[in-house]
Amino acid sequence: MDSRLLTGTVEMLILEVISEGPTYxxxxxxxxxxxxxxxxxxxxxxxxxxxxxLERQKHLAASWSxxxxxxxxxxxxxxxxxxxxxxKKQEWTAFAKGVQGVLGHV
Amino acid sequence: MDSRLLTGTVEMLILEVISEGPTYxxxxxxxxxxxxxxxxxxxxxxxxxxxxxLERQKHLAASWSxxxxxxxxxxxxxxxxxxxxxxKKQEWTAFAKGVQGVLGHV
DNA sequence: CAACAACACATAGATCGTCTATACATAGAC
DNA sequence: GTCTATGTATAGACGATCTATGTGTTGTTG
Numbered sequence: 001m002d003s004r005l006l007t008g009t010v011e012m013l014i015l016e017v018i019s020e021g022p023t024y025x026x027x028x029x030x031x032x033x034x035x036x037x038x039x040x041x042x043x044x045x046x047x048x049x050x051x052x053x054l055e056r057q058k059h060l061a062a063s064w065s066x067x068x069x070x071x072x073x074x075x076x077x078x079x080x081x082x083x084x085x086x087x088k089k090q091e092w093t094a095f096a097k098g099v100q101g102v103l104g105h106v
Numbered sequence: 107m108d109s110r111l112l113t114g115t116v117e118m119l120i121l122e123v124i125s126e127g128p129t130y131x132x133x134x135x136x137x138x139x140x141x142x143x144x145x146x147x148x149x150x151x152x153x154x155x156x157x158x159x160l161e162r163q164k165h166l167a168a169s170w171s172x173x174x175x176x177x178x179x180x181x182x183x184x185x186x187x188x189x190x191x192x193x194k195k196q197e198w199t200a201f202a203k204g205v206q207g208v209l210g211h212v
Numbered sequence: 213c214a215a216c217a218a219c220a221c222a223t224a225g226a227t228c229g230t231c232t233a234t235a236c237a238t239a240g241a242c
Numbered sequence: 243g244t245c246t247a248t249g250t251a252t253a254g255a256c257g258a259t260c261t262a263t264g265t266g267t268t269g270t271t272g
Contacts, residue, residue: 004258005201007229008110013208026249036204046230048251053229069238070249089209095111096202098142102119103195110229113258132220152259154222159258175267176220 010042010050012088015077018060019085022076025051051075059084116148116156118194121183124166125191128182131157157181165190 017023017031028051029042054060059081065072077085123134134157135148157179160166165187171178183191 004114004230005197007113007258009205010230013205016209024249025251026247032208035208037207039200039204040208043231044249044251045232045253049229052251068248071237072249091111092205092209094145098145099115099119099198101143102138102141102146103122103198110259113229116259130220131222132218149260150220150222151224151261155258158222174219177266178220 006040006046009092010046011054012085012092013040013042014047014050014054015059015081015085015088018075019077019082022074024065024072024074026072028075054081057084112146112152115198116152117160118191118198119146119148120153120156120160121165121187121191121194124181125183125188128180130171130178130180132178134181160187163190 013032014028017028023031025047029047032040032042051060051062055062055075057080058078060075061078062073062075065074119138120134123129123137129137131153135153138146138148157166157168161168161181163186164184166181167184168179168181171180
């Protein structure tokens, strides 16, 4: 995969997964990996900075949890996060259409 | 438009337009703008560095031309450029499918 | 005839996000 | 006892786009 394509999409993917129920970083990466059929391998260096960014922007709310000797930081969507996700999806759709418009040499 | 989405796609769009016949920078930007229905405004700071990059990688061959008092640098695809375009399109398709896989919560 | 938009290429510097690499720590398997 | 998987986190490198600016020509409009 050309990792440059990922730029600007990671946040949308993260928000989408969290929108379906509170979850934590590692699990998010696994879910994205599975759903993209192994295509998106979110690395720590992309995943955690993105989560922190989204939390700082109040799009996510976090709470620590301890289970099976594992510290987990659970994230859930805020109302603002939900709005942001909708906006990002629309952006994505418009973008994909734009690309198709150029590639489709209409 | 979220300009971050564009990362890594500009080269594909440029190669696609040039693949349909030799053309020059300004014209490429106009074509991409028109075909994407005004969505992609390729700025000089993205366009020209990308063209130079592709030329340096031998994906494009350039030649200067003078007409109507205007200096124009015409680009055409090399064989390597054609291969690169095909590869980039496949990447794009795989990427778009990956995103759909995550968003489509299958 | 002066001003401005459009044409046409180019580069410097800022900004931003992903990557690699590293760190720490626990659980379970071999 | 070492390796893999789980789990979060940061520093620094890298790369691509953006804004802003520069140069020069053509054509139009007040």
